[in-house]
Amino acid sequence: xxxxxxxxxxxxxxxxxxxxxxxxxxxxxxxxxxxxxxxxxxxxxxxxxxxxxxxxxxxxxxxxxxxxxxxxxxxxxxxxxxxxxxxxxxxxxxxxxxxxxxxxxxxxxxxxxxxxxxxxxxxxxxxxxxxxxxxxxxxxxxxxxxxxxxxxxxxxxxxxxxxxxxxxxxxxxxxxxxxxxxxxxxxxxxxxxxxxxxxxxxxxxxxxxxxxxxxxxxxxxxxxxxxxxxxxxxxxxxxxxxxxxxxxxxxxxxxxxxxxxxxxxxxxxxxxxxxxxxxxxxxxxxxxxxxxxxxxxxxxxxxxxxxxxxxxxxxxxxxxxxxxxxxxxxxxxxxxxxxxxxxxxxxxxxxxxxxxxxxxxxxxxxxxxxxxxxxxxxxxxxxxxxxxxxxxxxxxxxxxxxxxxxxxxxxxxxxxxxxxxxxxxxxxxxxxxxxxxxxxxxxxxxxxxxxxxxxxxxxxxxxxxxxxxxxxxxxxxxxx
Amino acid sequence: xxxxxxxxxxxxxxxxxxxxxxxxxxxxxxxxxxxxxxxxxxxxxxxxxxxxxxxxxxxxxxxxxxxxxxxxxxxxxxxxxxxxxxxxxxxxxxx
Numbered sequence: 016x017x018x019x020x021x022x023x024x025x026x027x028x029x030x031x032x033x034x035x036x037x038x039x040x041x042x043x044x045x046x047x048x049x050x051x052x053x054x055x056x057x058x059x060x061x062x063x064x065x066x067x068x069x070x071x072x073x074x075x076x077x078x079x080x081x082x083x084x085x086x087x088x089x090x091x092x093x094x095x096x097x098x099x100x101x102x103x104x105x106x107x108x109x110x111x112x113x114x115x116x117x118x119x120x121x122x123x124x125x126x127x128x129x130x131x132x133x134x135x136x137x138x139x140x141x142x143x144x145x146x147x148x149x150x151x152x153x154x155x156x157x158x159x160x161x162x163x164x165x166x167x168x169x170x171x172x173x174x175x176x177x178x179x180x181x182x183x184x185x186x187x188x189x190x191x192x193x194x195x196x197x198x199x200x201x202x203x204x205x206x207x208x209x210x211x212x213x214x215x216x217x218x219x220x221x222x223x224x225x226x227x228x229x230x231x232x233x234x235x236x237x238x239x240x241x242x243x244x245x246x247x248x249x250x251x252x253x254x255x256x257x258x259x260x261x262x263x264x265x266x267x268x269x270x271x272x273x274x275x276x277x278x279x280x281x282x283x284x285x286x287x288x289x290x291x292x293x294x295x296x297x298x299x300x301x302x303x304x305x306x307x308x309x310x311x312x313x314x315x316x317x318x319x320x321x322x323x324x325x326x327x328x329x330x331x332x333x334x335x336x337x338x339x340x341x342x343x344x345x346x347x348x349x350x351x352x353x354x355x356x357x358x359x360x361x362x363x364x365x366x367x368x369x370x371x372x373x374x375x376x377x378x379x380x381x382x383x384x385x386x387x388x389x390x391x392x393x394x395x396x397x398x399x400x401x402x403x404x405x406x407x408x409x410x411x412x413x414x415x416x417x418x419x420x421x422x423x424x425x426x427x428x429x430x431x432x433x434x435x436x437x438x439x440x441x442x443x444x445x446x447x448x449x450x451x452x453x454x455x456x457x458x459x460x461x462x463x464x465x466x467x468x469x470x471x472x473x474x475x476x477x478x479x480x481x482x483x484x485x486x487x488x489x490x491x492x493x494x495x
Numbered sequence: 496x497x498x499x500x501x502x503x504x505x506x507x508x509x510x511x512x513x514x515x516x517x518x519x520x521x522x523x524x525x526x527x528x529x530x531x532x533x534x535x536x537x538x539x540x541x542x543x544x545x546x547x548x549x550x551x552x553x554x555x556x557x558x559x560x561x562x563x564x565x566x567x568x569x570x571x572x573x574x575x576x577x578x579x580x581x582x583x584x585x586x587x588x589x590x
Contacts, residue, residue, distance in 0.1 A: 069560035159582030
């Protein structure tokens with residue numbers, strides 16, 4: 016039987032604030048345990064939560080970026096469950112009236128196709144603390160609880176079940192990751208838990224319009240693991256169904272070490288959260304003027320940038336997508352393109368030599384030893400014929416090592432292209448005289464030998480001969 | 496609408512409340528009475544009434560995003576039954 020995979024994602028992204036969602040305790044990562052957990056975060060009796068204004072602004076900012084409806088009135092609710100890292104016995108979240116309603120994003124797949132994925136909603140909630148299952152604590156038998164993270168503001172972004180393959184799910188997750196960083200509402204750091212992805216996965220016979228029973232995969236902390244976890248889960252479900260079994264609705268943990276998902280708990284019991292509106296918090300009202308101000312404040316979004324790079328600069332869909340993938344990269348590319356006046360060359364150099372050098376050195380683009388102005392200077396010398404593209408790679412390497420700007424390197428190393436046709440001709444004459452066998456072969460119709468001559472000329476000129484001139488003169492001289 | 500023993504047992508478990516078998520019977524009756532009252536209210540026509548999430552006709556006040564809470568871990572942990580290395584300790588939780 017042919018099966019169809021159906022995937023929806025729930026993404027928890029930590030909002031970039033100084034203080035917590037309902038208290039004035041700091042949110043900095045890596046502090047000593049429990050030094051950033053105040054009376055409100057600990058759920059001590061008599062305390063009252065007060066909502067952080069910045070949290071509201073950042074959530075609305077996300078909503079406007081995905082073209083979503085912003086709720087004029089949203090309500091906080093209590094989600095009740097018991098766990099030691101949840102001191103109050105409930106998590107303050109939003110249930111019936113979330114702050115961000117339906118929106119959508121576009122994803123670009125590897126083959127260049129564009130697909131729209133619906134966002135069902137995005138709601139605000141507080142994070143729980145962290146449990147440390149460490150057997151050395153007090154000689155064993157205990158779990159340690161660090162509540163620094165309790166009360167950290169999260170925006171939970173829930174997608175429609177619109178994705179049909181692990182690749183689409185990863186493309187969507189990357190898209191949301193890109194977007195939250197573009198608009199600066201989250202640092203998106205996956206290692207620190209600022210961006211966590213849960214996947215709802217089910218399969219159904221191809222052509223069916225009802226959903227199969229789904230499982231929820233948790234504990235995925237990289238895009239690569241997300242793809243593998245979903246792929247494993249899809250195969251597990253298909254095997255189960257083809258063997259006449261049935262899928263149980265449950266939460267499964269991804270185990271990266273063994274590349275498999277394992278059952279964590281069945282949903283029936285764990286999911287009975289008994290939500291109700293939190294009486295400690297009043298409804299949040301957002302007026303049109305506020306939404307307008309937040310919208311006006313948005314930077315150019317990745318989709319708009321991608322379209323502009325494609326249409327105004329004539330880049331391919333692939334290059335446009337790659338170069339708009341982060342704001343710093345896009346800004347760098349655009350500066351090179353504008354300063355050099357050669358957007359396509361700029362695109363090739365940024366996505367080629369520059370990114371390869373950055374990857375090799377393990378550097379982010381902000382720390383690139385060659386800045387946008389420097390790279391534009393190099394491209395200008397390719398454009399005006401001072402150097403060939405091949406020599407330019409040598410120049411780039413020297414610039415990367417801090418040996419000066421393009422003009423200084425070209426001057427110091429004597430890399431200026433030879434465009435004096437007299438000089439090129441005499442080089443070619445010598446090579447033709449020294450290689451009579453190859454000349455015969457070429458004249459007898461073996462055109463491949465032409466490359467040999469080009470190579471010889473380049474060798475003789477240390478790569479500095481102008482390639483167009485070399486080709487033209489060689490063709491002329493080799494003619495029988 | 497009425498609740499039976501098993502409903503009460505489930506609710507008690509979710510709320511981590513220990514109740515004895517004779518209490519279960521009594522709670523089932525009392526909670527059913529409350530639900531009956533709700534069912535009675537449910538029959539009132541509320542077409543013109545705006546749903547509310549809070550009895551006060553007020554809007555949530557917002558707080559500026561400033562981290563002003565000092566570290567008072569020592570004081571908070573003075574009241575905790577068990578701590579070590581700055582962590583609150585609880586009986587081992589197995590997932």
